[in-house]
Amino acid sequence: xxxxxQILQAEAEDLLRIFYEFRNLESTPEQxxxxxxxxxxxxxxxxxxxxxxxPVTAHLPEILPLLGFANVEELHARRNDIFTSDIYKxxxxxxxxxxxxxxKHHPEYLQVMRYLLKRRLENIERQIEATVNSLIIxxxxxxxxxxxxxxxxxIEFAEERLNTKDSGFRALLNEVCIIIESKLIxxxxxxxxxxxxxxxxxxxxxxxxxxxxxxxxxLEDTDVSxxxxxxLYDYLKQNRA
Numbered sequence: 001x002x003x004x005x006q007i008l009q010a011e012a013e014d015l016l017r018i019f020y021e022f023r024n025l026e027s028t029p030e031q032x033x034x035x036x037x038x039x040x041x042x043x044x045x046x047x048x049x050x051x052x053x054x055p056v057t058a059h060l061p062e063i064l065p066l067l068g069f070a071n072v073e074e075l076h077a078r079r080n081d082i083f084t085s086d087i088y089k090x091x092x093x094x095x096x097x098x099x100x101x102x103x104k105h106h107p108e109y110l111q112v113m114r115y116l117l118k119r120r121l122e123n124i125e126r127q128i129e130a131t132v133n134s135l136i137i138x139x140x141x142x143x144x145x146x147x148x149x150x151x152x153x154x155i156e157f158a159e160e161r162l163n164t165k166d167s168g169f170r171a172l173l174n175e176v177c178i179i180i181e182s183k184l185i186x187x188x189x190x191x192x193x194x195x196x197x198x199x200x201x202x203x204x205x206x207x208x209x210x211x212x213x214x215x216x217x218x219l220e221d222t223d224v225s226x227x228x229x230x231x232l233y234d235y236l237k238q239n240r241a
Contacts, residue, residue, distance in 0.1 A: 003042045004095050007050035008102060012060050015051070019066040029068025036067070045082045045090035052079030053099050055106050084119040087127050093139045100150045113152055125169050137172070144173050148182040158184045165195050176200045177207055188214055198228040205235045212236065 103109040
């Protein structure tokens with residue numbers, strides 16, 4: 001088990017034991033974290049987020065001074081800043097997925113995560129637009145699959161993503177299919193939306209998620225674009241009843 005996972009999932013007694021040996025460090029709060037990081041061979045960002053997302057920490061005030069924090073609010077503020085701004089640099093994809101796997105079992109942390117997630121994704125997507133870094137893109141795809149599959153995303157989150165017109169990121173992720181497979185929103189509901197790109201609907205069809213009669217009903221809508229109309233016609237032609 002990695003040190004990050006060990007800290008994140010530790011029970012109260014074990015968490016105290018990990019950090020109690022550093023109680024006599026003479027240093028500023030930041031130097032204390034740096035020293036602990038070196039001793040544990042773990043990054044500062046990993047320590048802060050692992051302790052910060054561990055549910056027992058809120059009921060364990062004696063651990064805060066060991067890490068150089070005055071109170072839990074200060075710890076959580078630092079945790080939130082790291083989680084939302086770090087793009088697979090100090091927190092690995094595995095770290096992020098481990099956090100999601102934990103918070104889905106704790107409603108109070110799940111609510112916080114849903115708030116933080118929007119800020120995190122904005123930063124990741126801004127970075128992708130600026131760099132088109134293929135490694136970041138692949139990690140982003142894996143993270144978003146976990147967001148839906150682990151139940152981090154709720155209907156409000158999915159609706160906000162679906163209502164963004166001409167979303168290149170949504171198409172990049174094949175997000176509409178992920179949403180449908182997560183059972184947050186039915187395929188038929190999504191398929192009839194004008195905000196969904198024709199290419200996205202093509203992927204829904206390719207997964208066999210739409211019955212023939214609903215495709216024909218969609219074609220009866222005179223406002224359907226020529227691009228989407230061609231995709232629907234071609235699908236019906238290639239998949240004759």
